[in-house]
Amino acid sequence: MASIKDVAELAGVSRATVSRVLNETGQIKEATRDRVHAAMKKLNYRPNPLARSLATSSSNTVGLVVTSYRGSFFSELMAEVQEEMDQQGKFLLVSRGKRSRESEQLALQRLTDMRCDGLILHARNLYDEELIELAQQETPFILLDRQVEGLEDRCIAFEHAEAGKLAVEHLIQHGHQKIACLAGPRERLTARLRFQGYEQALREHHIDLDESLVAEADYDRQGGYQAMAEILERHPDITAVYSCSEEMCVGAFDLFREQNMTVPGDISVISFDSVSICTMLTPAVTTVHFPIKEMAAKASSALSSLMNHQPLRKLDTFKPELRQRESVRTLK
Amino acid sequence: MASIKDVAELAGVSRATVSRVLNETGQIKEATRDRVHAAMKKLNYRPNPLARSLATSSSNTVGLVVTSYRGSFFSELMAEVQEEMDQQGKFLLVSRGKRSRESEQLALQRLTDMRCDGLILHARNLYDEELIELAQQETPFILLDRQVEGLEDRCIAFEHAEAGKLAVEHLIQHGHQKIACLAGPRERLTARLRFQGYEQALREHHIDLDESLVAEADYDRQGGYQAMAEILERHPDITAVYSCSEEMCVGAFDLFREQNMTVPGDISVISFDSVSICTMLTPAVTTVHFPIKEMAAKASSALSSLMNHQPLRKLDTFKPELRQRESVRTLK
DNA sequence: TTGTAGGCGTTATCAT
DNA sequence: ATGATAACGCCTACAA
Secondary structure (H helix, E strand, C coil): CCCHHHHHHHHCCCHHHHHHHHHCCCCCCHHHHHHHHHHHHHHCCCCCHHHHHHHHCCCCEEEEEECCCCCHHHHHHHHHHHHHHHHHCCEEEEEECCCCHHHHHHHHHHHHHCCCCEEEECCCCCCHHHHHHHCCCCCCEEEECCCCCCCHHHEECECHHHHHHHHHHHHHHCCCCCEEEEECCCCCHHHHHHHHHHHHHHHHCCCCCCHHHEEECCCCHHHHHHHHHHHHHHCCCCCEEEECCHHHHHHHHHHHHHCCCCCCCCCEEEEEECCCHHHCCCCCCEEEECCHHHHHHHHHHHHHHHHCCCCCCCCCCECCEEECCCCCCCCC | CCCHHHHHHHHCCCHHHHHHHHHCCCCCCHHHHHHHHHHHHHHCCCCCHHHHHHHHCCCCEEEEEECCCCCHHHHHHHHHHHHHHHHHCCEEEEEECCCCHHHHHHHHHHHHHCCCCEEEECCCCCCHHHHHHHCCCCCCEEEECCCCCCCHHHEECECHHHHHHHHHHHHHHCCCCCEEEEECCCCCHHHHHHHHHHHHHHHHCCCCCCHHHEEECCCCHHHHHHHHHHHHHHCCCCCEEEECCHHHHHHHHHHHHHCCCCCCCCCEEEEEECCCHHHCCCCCCEEEECCHHHHHHHHHHHHHHHHCCCCCCCCCCECCEEECCCCCCCCC
């Protein structure tokens, strides 16, 4: 690989000059600039980004921390971020923090070690304090789908509880009383919030919470299947289900099919969704929409602003939206 | 950020010594090793990977080139690669080459500029020659879902044509003759191959190819919907469809639902699949399986072998597999 | 066992 | 307008 030195020699100038034409900094005579360009072409020269980063302690790179690569949800999230960064000419580094705080710390460290110019964190397990501490450092970052006090201006938030309540109320308004809940893993804050929405809706409508109507799963299809099976075993007479994720909803449908249950004839279904898997099911299921795509886009553009030292337009939290389809029937 | 120099000073040794304990190279007295470790702890020292890479021209990193982030297919691919690399303690850099050769070149360049220790390329548009040229360089790489002459030992291949033929034959054996084809974009080799499978099956069974039974789409849901609509407009009497991607299949189902067509009553469906979206549809659709997950895993482990200078076990190409479900009915 | 010093490919500060 | 030269943080002969 040709280095700046080779270019300098071939062009008969100093490395400093080459660097200047490279970065279009300072004044250079057109003649020499041309010579340098020619040399670069001839040697097929590409600046070494590592050396560059080392020298400037910046990298033309932004880092993204996610918790998984699996599933359309993260696909969509990454794709959206990538697109913005393409426009900004930034290289995107993605790092996965699995399910633990340690692992997220590691993911974050790697990215900061790489001297990213900015970060987008979809971090579920880092402590608020760590984040606040991170905010002392100078590299800008945005928190995706998270709310931490004192960092409001960096948070792209969503009202999960509100959304859950909206969904369950929809069911109640259609006459349902015995409503099952496919809940997400209790360790996750957002899962707890979605569950709280369920609780609130019931409470406000004076329906007692029956824990045996709730089953927890890992947000995935298989888990949804099992959770649904458990509940149905205990309560064959439920008239509706509220699913806290699309994948779990698919799992529930797997079971329904197996048991020849029809939706919404035998059971009504409402679910969270973000990537419209729910519209692939038959019948298309009514959902509350978690707009991860728009949120990711917002996070990206907000980060871009930060990196360009532009003032941050106020970040408003995203609101849930009910998408009525064909999976809820009204009970007389 | 503390640097090696700070550690050295605090521990009262030279930077070289610190480097030695860091890399566990050479002999060091236990006492000093401890002092160094203590110093590192105290300063919360983490070696700068950029500097390291610059010095060693390696990076403990592997690069992955894909064509998109969108959809479960790439999710699965990335997740699988990531998992292997986690085990190897390698950091994964992913770069997206959109739809052009130039863009793939760029993606590849970025990765090599970053001095990746190895590469996995799911590159659709790079020329064979470029790949062969790349093979002259010393950084090892594996080609995922691609076959290029002279690089056989680096190719993880799949018999797309074979798979397509298998699918269409299945339809024919069930008595179908008027079979539509939802084809992928003609620019893509694998899409062409999948279409060739269609042609071959027809030919071998003495059915004339009718171009108006074929419509091309971009492998996506919306495209599948439209393509299916076009064909159906021209030929309301088809009895079966062969879809070259899961997403297009979903799109076709969207249309069927809209037109109150029932599967397999009104029309039989067979599709390619890799991430079992097809099992979410009702009825579950029969597919030929493209095992991207296993292939990605294989690519990863093969690359690991290469990077560890282990001999490469022979790479056998993956075979298609028919997954019978409920979307094909036999015509009398 | 440990230290010295040069190099990796850039940028950036002085000079000139 | 251009050239020395010292960083950037680490590795690695070569010496001691």
